[in-house]
Amino acid sequence: MNWDAWHRLSLRRTLLAVLLPGMLAVVGLELWFTWRTAVDAANAAYDRSLLGAIKSIDANISTESGGLAVELPYRMLEFFELTASGAVYYRVATEEGLVEIGNADLPPPLLPLETGRPQFHDAAYFGEPVRVGSYARRLPRPLAGHEEAQRVVIQVAETLRSREQFTRNLVLQALARDLMLVLVAGGLLVLAIGWALRPLARLRQEVGGRSPQDLTPIASAGIPLDVQPLVEAINQHVERTRRLTEARRRFVDDASHQLRTPLATLSTQVGYALREPDPARLHDALRAVKVQLEETVRQTNQMLALARTDSAELVPEPLDLRTLAEQGTRAWWSEAQARRIDLGLDVPEAPVPVQAHAGLLKEALSNLLHNALRYTPAGGQVTVRVAAEGGAARLVVLDNGPGIPAAERARAGERFFRASNASQPGSGLGLAIVRSIAERHGGRFEVEPGPDGQGLSAALVLPLHAA
Incomplete structure (x- = not known):
């Protein structure tokens, strides 16, 4: 069965295609049970009539003459034939069959008869189906030529026309009732499905009528x-799309905001260099162009990194924050030595497990170390510290540079924000990248004064992952 093609049907057709055959199957099963019940009811009713005929014949059995005699109740048998709508047969005989009265070839009982307990069964008599009732009782005195009293067997049989008509009428009535119920239930089912699907039709119209820019x-x-x-899953997808669109818009805005001035400066510097005849001044102009190009490249790289941080798919994996901090610190040792800064690492002995994206965390640590080494004067100290405190993992970069004024620390991590005491050129995107990475991992970015109130302590706080 092609389930894909089946599932492509509308909900209305799918429900009707499943429920209506199911209802018809239930109706068929119910009709079979009705037929069985009708047969049992007909047998119970008509078998009581058979038993009445047997008792009537039994009441007219006499052994006064030494033999077996029966005075048949003809009126009762005629009435029984009328109610049975067919022929009625009877047989009275001793158990061994030496004396028989009536229809001697009636089918015998299927099981041995118990004295005083009637037995009924279906059989065929000369090719015609009949219902046979059999009854046995012991005679009050032995028949002539016998020493002990014998049992007499009384059988009455009737054709099944009346029973079959009774059963047929019950089944036809049940069929008409069930078909009416199926029609009514089917109509109600169609109405209920249509009413239940109205919100979906309204939802389709609402979504179809939206403009491409509407991401609410x-x-x-x-x-x-x-x-x-x-609907919640669609809203989540819409929210992701909105964030991606917003990130792209911010990137375009950031690029136009940040690159316009450097490019204009570069154009001015290149024009000055082209007009400068003095080789010494030309060399100075080219050196200024190189510095401006390096700063522009760095700003561009930071904007690209921020765009990737905002929109990249986050696939976290278990990792030890100590290992990541050690690898990141080693990568900056040569830079620290060139600047004559003491770069240290302080990690605990026990692992600090987190569930995070390793590449993004390395990017965040790289930005923190770049800022710390850039603003810490020669002879200063920068320390990378890893700790597990209060159910959270902390990746901290400490320095003894100028820090950030207390009134401006709350703005640390905003896009293009630069402290009023900043002494180096920059774009103001480094801490914004760190803050974005922290928030995408369900953590936070904290900025506090450094040791002894000097310098800066920039911390990336992440949820501690239980291995």
Whole structure:
């Protein structure tokens, strides 16, 4: 069976295609049970009539003459034939069959008869189906030529026309009733499905009527509970798309904001160099162009890194924060030596497990170390510290540079924010990258005064992951 093609049907057709055959199958099963019940009811009713005929014949059995005699109740048998709508047969005989009265070839009972307990069974008599009732009792006195009293067997049989008509009428009535119920239930089912699917049609119209720029969440009011998880998933997808679109828009805005001035400066410097005849001044102009180009390249790289941080797919993995801090610190040792800065590492003995994206965390640590080494004067100290405190993992970079004024620390991590005491050129995106990475991992970025109130302590705080 092609389930994909089946699932491509509308919900209305799918429900009707599943429920209506199911209802018809239930009707068929119910008709079979009705037929069995009707047969049992007919047998119970008509078998009581058979037993009445047997008792009537039994009441007219006499052994006064020394033999077996029966005075048949003809009126009762005629009435029984009328109610049975067919022929009635009877047989009275001793158990060994030496004396028989009536239809001697009636089918015998299927099981041995118990004295005083009637037995009924279906059989065929001359090719015609009949219902046979059999009854046995012991005679009050032995028949002539016998020493002990014998049992007499009384059998009455009737054709099944009346029973079959009774059963047929019950089944036809049940069939008409069930078909009426199926029609009514089918109509109600169509109406109920149409009414239940109205919110989906309204939702389709609402979504289809939106403009391509409309990325607001879909309202879940009036939506069935079974469909709300789908609406929530669509809203999550819309929110991701909105964030991606917003990140792209911010990138374009950032690029136009940050690159316009450097490019204009470069154009001015190149024009000055082209007009400068003095080789010494030309060399100075080219050196200035190189510095400006390096700063522009760095700003461009930071904007690209921030765009990747905002929009890249986050696939966290378990890692030890100590190992990441050690690798990141080693990568900056040569830079620290060139600047004559003491770069140290302080990590605990026990692992500090986190669930994070290793590449993004390395990017955040690289930005923190770059800022710390850039603003710490020669002979200063920068320390990378890893700690597990209060159920959180902390990756901290400490320096004894100028720090950030207390009134401006709350703005640390904003895009293009630079402290008023900044002495080096920059774009103001380094800490913004760190803050974005922290928030994407469900953590936070904290900025505090450094040791003894001097310098800066920039911390990336992440949830501690239980291995």
